[in-house]
Amino acid sequence: MSKKKILSEEEIAECLALKKIYDEKKAKLKLTQEALGDALGGISQAAVSHxxxxxxxxxxxxAIVFSRLLRVPISDFSSRLSRDAELPPNIDDDSRMSELAEAVxxxxxxxxxxxxELAKTKKKLSGVA
Structure with missing residues (x-):
């Protein structure tokens, strides 16, 4: 049996910041941990709690799912994950951004x-850093 990874201080702070946002917004948005679990691909309420x-x-x-359901930017609870979730830097043309926004x-x-995930895989396969 392998030991569970110990979270860094930054990771713990991210989780607690997210929990604070969730606690503040859950009633207004009528969100439950069960509903969040469903949006995260059918994970349990206990997993959401973790x-x-x-x-x-x-x-x-x-982070993306929590962000969308809680209606806050990822940066409100994690600057690290916010950077990781950003669009590739070569998508800076306003018309391309508008087209992308409309598509999603x-x-x-x-x-x-x-x-x-598909975009990340394609990026890895094409060798783009």
């Missing part, structure tokens, strides 16, 4: 996450 309480570290995929507008959370 993210919020700093047992498991946040990752970009999880309205995507379901799972499709949005899948699109990001």
């Amino acid at each position: 993210y919020l309480n700093g047992t498991n570290p946040l990752n970009v995929r999880v 507008r309205g995507l379901e959370d799972r499709d949005f996450i899948e699109l990001i």
Whole structure:
């Protein structure tokens, strides 16, 4: 049996900042940990709690879902993950950004996450740093 990874201070701070935001917004947005678990691909309420309480570290995929459902930028709880979730720097042309925004507008959370993962995989395969 392997030991669980010990979270860094930064990772714990991210989780606790996210929990604070969740606690402040859950009633207004009518969000439950069960609903968050469903949006995260059907994980359990306990697994969501592990993210919020700093047992498991946040990752970009999880941060994106929390961000969208809580209606806050990722940077409100994690500058590290916010940087990781940014669009590639070569997408700086306003018309290309508008086209991209229009293409992803309205995507379901799972499709949005899948699109990001696909882009990352393509980037890795093409050898772009």
